[in-house]
Amino acid sequence: MKIENVEILVEALPYIIEFKNTIIVIKYGGSVMTDEELKQSFCKDVVLLKHLGIHPVIVHGGGKKISEFMERLNKKPKFIQGQRVTDKETVEIVEMILSGIINKELVFNIIKNGGKAVGISGKDNFTIKAKKKFLENNFDIGFVGEVEKIEPSLIISLINDGFIPVISPVGVDEKGNSYNVNADDVTAEIAVSLKAEKIIYLTDVDGIYRDINDKNSLISSITVKELTNLVESGNLKEGMIPKALSMIKAIERGVKKVHIINGKIKHSLLIEIFTNQGIGTQITI
Numbered sequence: 001m002k003i004e005n006v007e008i009l010v011e012a013l014p015y016i017i018e019f020k021n022t023i024i025v026i027k028y029g030g031s032v033m034t035d036e037e038l039k040q041s042f043c044k045d046v047v048l049l050k051h052l053g054i055h056p057v058i059v060h061g062g063g064k065k066i067s068e069f070m071e072r073l074n075k076k077p078k079f080i081q082g083q084r085v086t087d088k089e090t091v092e093i094v095e096m097i098l099s100g101i102i103n104k105e106l107v108f109n110i111i112k113n114g115g116k117a118v119g120i121s122g123k124d125n126f127t128i129k130a131k132k133k134f135l136e137n138n139f140d141i142g143f144v145g146e147v148e149k150i151e152p153s154l155i156i157s158l159i160n161d162g163f164i165p166v167i168s169p170v171g172v173d174e175k176g177n178s179y180n181v182n183a184d185d186v187t188a189e190i191a192v193s194l195k196a197e198k199i200i201y202l203t204d205v206d207g208i209y210r211d212i213n214d215k216n217s218l219i220s221s222i223t224v225k226e227l228t229n230l231v232e233s234g235n236l237k238e239g240m241i242p243k244a245l246s247m248i249k250a251i252e253r254g255v256k257k258v259h260i261i262n263g264k265i266k267h268s269l270l271i272e273i274f275t276n277q278g279i280g281t282q283i284t285i
Contacts, residue, residue: 012274019273020053022197023159027187028060028106030204032263039109042202045269046164047115054273055159058166059190061183062102066094082238083133083141086180091143094180095121098168107166117164123172125154128186130171130179145171145179147186150193184243188250196255200272201243202263207281208244212237221282224251247283258283 026046032038046056063084067077070093078085086094099121110117122128130145148171158165169186171179184201191199208227210217212235222230230236231244247258261268261280271279 008275011276015274016052016054019197021055023055023057023191023194024049024273025057025059025187025191025194025196025199026269027184027199027201028058028263029183029202030263032202033060033062033102034064035264038263038266039106040113041266042263042269043106043109043113043115045267047110047113048270049273050115050162050164056164057155057159057190057194057196058106058164059169059183059187060098060102060106060166061169062098065102066097069093069097080139080141081135082242083135083144084180086142086144088143091178091180094143095170095178099123099170103166103168110164110166115164116162117166118158119166119168120154120158121168121170122181122186123170123178126151126172127154127167128169128171128181128189130173130181132173132179143177143179145173145181147171147181147189148173150189152190152193155190155194182242182246184246188246188255191250191255192253198257198259199247199250199255200269201247201258201260202269203243203260204262204264205240205260206262206279207260208236208240211235219281220278221284223284224248227283251283251285256284 032042049056070077103119107117107119129149131148133144133146135141155165169181169183171181187199206218208219210219227244227248231241236244250258259272259280259282261272268279
């Protein structure tokens, strides 16, 4: 073994000790969901975490694949204020893609790489109880929901039995209606309910920039207050705003740290957790 590899292991040791028996909630999204090499790299990372005594819980999105499938059915995706308009047929497509195809593929890849995983949706054991979401002026966009309550008992049982839970963000109400729920919000709510040590969002960007037009302004660490000011200043890209709001909510409700990292970098998950320098942006209280 090269001396550099030994030094990496030694650097990781205090973090392995610190995070043993803690829960880390991971939002699986971006290019890591579509690039085969990155998929396998990610699955190896989460299997390693589990074998080290850390408990990863994965929440995944899938908006791009949903849109692709809708177009194959000659159904044009429609968005209002960044929200997918979701009629009855669309929510059935959403559930099929998220809870069926994406969820089960991820579960299979984790198992293939030496882990134990179980895929669930928010409908299983009422894990994600949702309510209908309206836009401004009560504008109705169909079966789009927001989290009303998380029931974490099934997730906890899976963790205790040695499994990696893989969760699709499909919520359900008391009448059995399915809802398409924002995966970033679901990630934050699940982390809070599990009293998670941290959340890690995998994206296609290096982190949060103080100035979106200046690639040298990447922020390595930021407080909730500073991030709130950044949101209010209008300096964040539109797609980053809902992520930032979910991060702020998670920290304010007890999650110790939130990280946003570039999933296009192989093993970025391990670099963030187990090295002194880390990667991306961390958000703290």
